[in-house]
Amino acid sequence: MDKAETSARKLSADAARRFTATYRVASAAADIEKRARAIATEQSVEMPVEAIRDAQIVEDIVGRVESIDADGPGHFRVRIGLAVETTGLEAGQLLNMAFGNTSLQPDVELLKVDLPDRLVGAFGGPRFGIEGIRTLVGAFGRALTCTALKPQGLAPEALAKLAATFARAGIDVIKDDHGIADQSYAPFAARVGAVQRAVTAANRETGGRTAYAPTISGSPSTIVRQARIAHEEGAGMVLFAPMLAGIPVLHELVRDHLKVPVLAHPAFAGALRIAPSLLLGKMFRIFGADAVIFPNHGGRFSYSPATCRGIANCLRADIRGTRAALPVPAGGMSVERVAEMLEFYGEDAMLLIGGALLAAGDRMPAACREFVAKVRQ
Amino acid sequence: MDKAETSARKLSADAARRFTATYRVASAAADIEKRARAIATEQSVEMPVEAIRDAQIVEDIVGRVESIDADGPGHFRVRIGLAVETTGLEAGQLLNMAFGNTSLQPDVELLKVDLPDRLVGAFGGPRFGIEGIRTLVGAFGRALTCTALKPQGLAPEALAKLAATFARAGIDVIKDDHGIADQSYAPFAARVGAVQRAVTAANRETGGRTAYAPTISGSPSTIVRQARIAHEEGAGMVLFAPMLAGIPVLHELVRDHLKVPVLAHPAFAGALRIAPSLLLGKMFRIFGADAVIFPNHGGRFSYSPATCRGIANCLRADIRGTRAALPVPAGGMSVERVAEMLEFYGEDAMLLIGGALLAAGDRMPAACREFVAKVRQ
Numbered sequence: 076m077d078k079a080e081t082s083a084r085k086l087s088a089d090a091a092r093r094f095t096a097t098y099r100v101a102s103a104a105a106d107i108e109k110r111a112r113a114i115a116t117e118q119s120v121e122m123p124v125e126a127i128r129d130a131q132i133v134e135d136i137v138g139r140v141e142s143i144d145a146d147g148p149g150h151f152r153v154r155i156g157l158a159v160e161t162t163g164l165e166a167g168q169l170l171n172m173a174f175g176n177t178s179l180q181p182d183v184e185l186l187k188v189d190l191p192d193r194l195v196g197a198f199g200g201p202r203f204g205i206e207g208i209r210t211l212v213g214a215f216g217r218a219l220t221c222t223a224l225k226p227q228g229l230a231p232e233a234l235a236k237l238a239a240t241f242a243r244a245g246i247d248v249i250k251d252d253h254g255i256a257d258q259s260y261a262p263f264a265a266r267v268g269a270v271q272r273a274v275t276a277a278n279r280e281t282g283g284r285t286a287y288a289p290t291i292s293g294s295p296s297t298i299v300r301q302a303r304i305a306h307e308e309g310a311g312m313v314l315f316a317p318m319l320a321g322i323p324v325l326h327e328l329v330r331d332h333l334k335v336p337v338l339a340h341p342a343f344a345g346a347l348r349i350a351p352s353l354l355l356g357k358m359f360r361i362f363g364a365d366a367v368i369f370p371n372h373g374g375r376f377s378y379s380p381a382t383c384r385g386i387a388n389c390l391r392a393d394i395r396g397t398r399a400a401l402p403v404p405a406g407g408m409s410v411e412r413v414a415e416m417l418e419f420y421g422e423d424a425m426l427l428i429g430g431a432l433l434a435a436g437d438r439m440p441a442a443c444r445e446f447v448a449k450v451r452q
Numbered sequence: 453m454d455k456a457e458t459s460a461r462k463l464s465a466d467a468a469r470r471f472t473a474t475y476r477v478a479s480a481a482a483d484i485e486k487r488a489r490a491i492a493t494e495q496s497v498e499m500p501v502e503a504i505r506d507a508q509i510v511e512d513i514v515g516r517v518e519s520i521d522a523d524g525p526g527h528f529r530v531r532i533g534l535a536v537e538t539t540g541l542e543a544g545q546l547l548n549m550a551f552g553n554t555s556l557q558p559d560v561e562l563l564k565v566d567l568p569d570r571l572v573g574a575f576g577g578p579r580f581g582i583e584g585i586r587t588l589v590g591a592f593g594r595a596l597t598c599t600a601l602k603p604q605g606l607a608p609e610a611l612a613k614l615a616a617t618f619a620r621a622g623i624d625v626i627k628d629d630h631g632i633a634d635q636s637y638a639p640f641a642a643r644v645g646a647v648q649r650a651v652t653a654a655n656r657e658t659g660g661r662t663a664y665a666p667t668i669s670g671s672p673s674t675i676v677r678q679a680r681i682a683h684e685e686g687a688g689m690v691l692f693a694p695m696l697a698g699i700p701v702l703h704e705l706v707r708d709h710l711k712v713p714v715l716a717h718p719a720f721a722g723a724l725r726i727a728p729s730l731l732l733g734k735m736f737r738i739f740g741a742d743a744v745i746f747p748n749h750g751g752r753f754s755y756s757p758a759t760c761r762g763i764a765n766c767l768r769a770d771i772r773g774t775r776a777a778l779p780v781p782a783g784g785m786s787v788e789r790v791a792e793m794l795e796f797y798g799e800d801a802m803l804l805i806g807g808a809l810l811a812a813g814d815r816m817p818a819a820c821r822e823f824v825a826k827v828r829q
Contacts, residue, residue: 117752120603121629122807127603129610136605160635161604165670167696168633171719175630175696179722179753179783226497227538228509252498253552256545258537293542294704295672319544319552321698327671342548345556375494376556406556430499 093156094194095141096173097187100151111140111153114183117176118157136161152186164197166362167323174349185349188357196396201365202329203336204398205391205423208366211311211336212247213284218417219425220245220450221403222432222443224270225252231266235273241432242277242285244443245451248425249274250314251290253340257297263289264304271308286311288338295324302332312336312366317359318344329363336365338403345370351382356389359400366401368427371416374407380419387420403427410442413449426450470533471571472518473550474564477528488517488530491560494553495534513538529563541574543739544700551726562726565734573773578742579706580713581775582768582800585742588688588713589624590661595794596802597827598625598780599809599820601647604632608643612650618809619654619662621820622828625802626651627691628667630717634674640666641681648685663688665715672701679709689713689743694736695721706740713742715780722747728759733766736777743778743802748793751784757796764797780804787819790826803827 096118102110115138116124127133139156146152162169174185201207209215222241224234234255241249249270257263267289274287291301291313298320305313312335317325319342329337339359345351351369359367367390370376372383387402402420405427416426428446435442473495479487492515493501504510516533523529539546551562578584586592599618601611611632618626626647634640644666651664668678668690675697682690689712694702696719706714716736722728732746744767747753749760764779779797782804793803805823812819 113752119631120605121631122602123811126807126811126813129605132603132605136603160637161631161633163633163635163670165633165674167669167671167693171631171633171669171693171696175693175719176722178720179718179747179755181722181754223498225499226504226509226513228497228506228513233506254496254498254538254548256538256540256542256548258540260537292544292548292700293540294544294700295698296704296708297542297700316544316548316552319548319699321672321701322696323669323671323674324698324701327673331673341556342552343555345553345558370556375490377558378556430503434500434503436503 092159092191092193093139094159094191095154095156095189096185097152097154098177099146099184099186100153101149101182102151103149107143107151107153111143111155114138114153114177115140115155118155118172119161121176159191159194162194164194165323166198166326167321169194170322170358178348181348183348185353187350187353190361192395195361195394198326198361199330199363200361200394200397201336201363201400203365205401206398208336208401211284212286214247216422218420218422218450219247219401220447221248221250221425221427222246223250223252223427223429224255225429225433227252227254227258228260231261231269234261234266235269238270238287239273239277240440241443242274242283243281244440245281245283245447246285246443248286248288248312248338250288250338252429253290253314253316253342255290256292257301263301267305267308267310271310275309288312288314290314292316292320298324298328299332302328306334310335312338314338314340316340316342317362317364318342322358322362325364326362337363339364339367341369350385351378352385352389356386360390361397364400366403366425368403368405370406371404371408373412376406387424391423399423401425405429410446410449413446417450469536469568469570470516471536471568472531472533472566473562474529474531475554476523476561476563477530478526478559479528480526484520484528484530488520488532491515491530491554492517492532495532495549496538498553536568536571539571541571542700543575543703544698546571547699547735555725558725560725562730564727564730567738569772572738572771575703575738576707576740577738577771577774578713578740578777580742582778583775585713585778588661589663591624593799595797595799595827596624596778597824598627598802598804599623600627600629600804600806601632602629602806602810604629604635605637608638608646611638611643612646615647615664616650616654617817618820619651619660620658621817622658622660622824623662623820625663625665625689625715627665627715629806630667630691630693630719632667633669634678640678644682644685644687648687652686665689665691667691669693669697675701675705676709679705683711687712689715691715691717693717693719694739694741695719699735699739702736702741703739714740716741716744718746727762728755729762729766733763737767738774741777743780745780745782745804747783748781748785753783764801768800776800778802782806787823787826790823794827
């Protein structure tokens with residue numbers, strides 16, 4: 076093969092620019108340099124570098140080990156520079172370049188991705204973010220409240236009745252349970268219409284501005300159709316699980332189809348060997364989530380306080396050109412924990428309490444009012 | 453609330469039917485019954501069961517612990533029956549009900565999902581499968597051969613030249629490297645056109661029937677557009693990474709848009725705490741993949757022979773109403789291993805050797821012919 080022919084002449088100056096991925100790697104000290112180079116190759120050209128005849132590809136496209144640091148016994152923190160150009164500025168491909176094949180190697184965890192402004196700018200991040208959600212529900216200078224319509228199996232009228240109770244209590248955002256989809260017992264259009272009408276009526280009664288976030292899910296054409304119905308019915312937000320629907324679907328949804336904020340749900344995201352602060356905190360936000368639900372420490376899930384703080388920090392961190400997103404700690408929370416959660420997360424957060432309110436039985440409306448009052452204090 | 457009102461009267465008889473999910477759970481023996489019930493709740497109604505007032509929901513929708521068996525020290529195998537109705541017969545929602553929230557709990561691994569015929573039938577599985585791919589490339593009574601166009605960074609003409617060499621050597625399927633997407637150095641339409649023309653010309657020369665599988669990727673509308681271009685250019689297959697694009701996207705793609713077989717790639721699938729035989733073997737197939745690439749044992753990835761055999765078995769298992777899919781072991785394979793791989797997988801498999809062929813340098817065409825000859829023997 077002629078070298079000139081194989082050369083990709085049009086590699087722009089941009090191709091030289093890198094984003095970096097930081098991995099935690101289990102390795103003996105003697106092997107780590109070789110292992111780090113292997114990851115750099117796996118995540119870029121995925122072939123023996125010595126067999127590449129095009130010097131420009133070796134220079135511009137092959138991943139580059141930027142640093143290796145010890146990180147506890149038998150572990151190292153490896154930072155690898157990857158060409159921005161390889162991502163095609165597309166969400167799925169960015170994840171592919173950061174962790175596609177290496178996700179199949181159990182000695183490696185993806186901890187961190189640092190993106191140049193151009194790459195962040197290509198996605199745009201939240202269209203509403205914390206301030207947009209505050210404006211939507213008219214909640215300023217305090218944390219927000221959120222609860223969930225459950226259980227699935229209820230018919231639209233029963234869900235609507237529940238929503239009315241929540242809205243009358245003054246809860247800011249009522250979301251569908253993440254298991255509520257488009258099932259025969261509560262088809263999407265019937266459910267969203269009934270619940271939104273109930274919330275609108277309750278808002279009229281109380282003068283409140285409770286927003287309803289129906290779950291939109293399914294394959295891409297279904298998601299677009301459901302988003303349209305949600306708009307037509309006047310839903311103020313939507314609930315969406317990017318790891319079930321697809322990360323690039325989130326980005327296209329917010330870019331092309333959705334006029335209201337996205338409340339992202341972590342379903343199916345937990346088993347990944349990716350730091351939660353990166354996936355739920357940074358990537359969900361960059362690809363367009365306005366608010367992100369995650370398991371709070373001390374509930375039904377095992378996230379530590381440090382992990383939760385990391386997620387919240389990533390959602391609210393100053394990233395040039397991108398709005399901050401709202402942290403939504405959840406998962407087995409109770410009204411008793413409100414003060415402690417407010418202390419931990421501060422006012423730029425939305426507390427989500429679901430089952431614990433429903434478990435109050437006949438006292439449920441009172442429990443909702445107590446929840447709202449404690450957060451507004 | 454009035455009980456009659458909250459009841460979902462229209463729960464059909466079908467709602468009583470269950471699919472089962474089997475989890476491996478780390479737990480003390482004294483706690484496992486409670487833990488199993490908690491998983492059954494988490495994966496269905498996600499609220500305290502005692503707070504559900506509708507008896508029919510408790511009966512039909514709440515997950516049910518079917519069995520608990522010891523599974524090694526400190527571990528149990530828990531089988532849970534979940535209502536088919538909760539899935540809405542949709543791919544993402546099926547995964548949500550099987551592992552959505554529980555994926556966030558590190559003591560649980562999803563091992564197995566058993567689906568009733570109706571649920572399998574709702575997806576349809578491979579449209580071509582093993583026999584369809586054999587017919588496409590004219591390969592009967594033997595294993596198939598596959599290689600990859602690499603490295604990314606090459607311009608379309610260089611990739612086309614490489615493809616011509618592979619096709620002249622008689623390799624059955626030439627796929628894009630999974631890192632090749634829609635990048636500035638090789639835009640999708642230019643690349644697919646150039647490569648397919650080269651393969652077509654080589655086929656005309658040799659009388660062979662090599663198929664080209666371009667990577668299609670990106671957000672849903674991009675994927676549909678790329679599928680259309682691939683058809684127009686005459687590509688025989690496509691390469692697609694369901695975990696990057698979204699599982700429901702795979703299903704909609706094969707159902708509504710794609711006229712050629714899908715070669716599924718495991719990128720981003722490895723870090724999940726889901727048995728590889730279930731995700732790559734069974735679910736990819738059921739949602740429509742015709743052939744599935746996975747890391748062979750003894751290569752750059754850590755899958756054991758048993759894991760690889762499990763994946764291959766799931767792809768080829770007799771499932772009523774569904775075609776068998778083609779196992780494609782890969783990941784650091786070499787021509788030297790062909791005989792052993794044929795012994796291990798039998799003839800209903802496609803061997804994928806990528807980098808090792810390219811590493812042969814000037815001997816690359818000869819290495820390709822050797823690969824083909826060894827498999828055809």
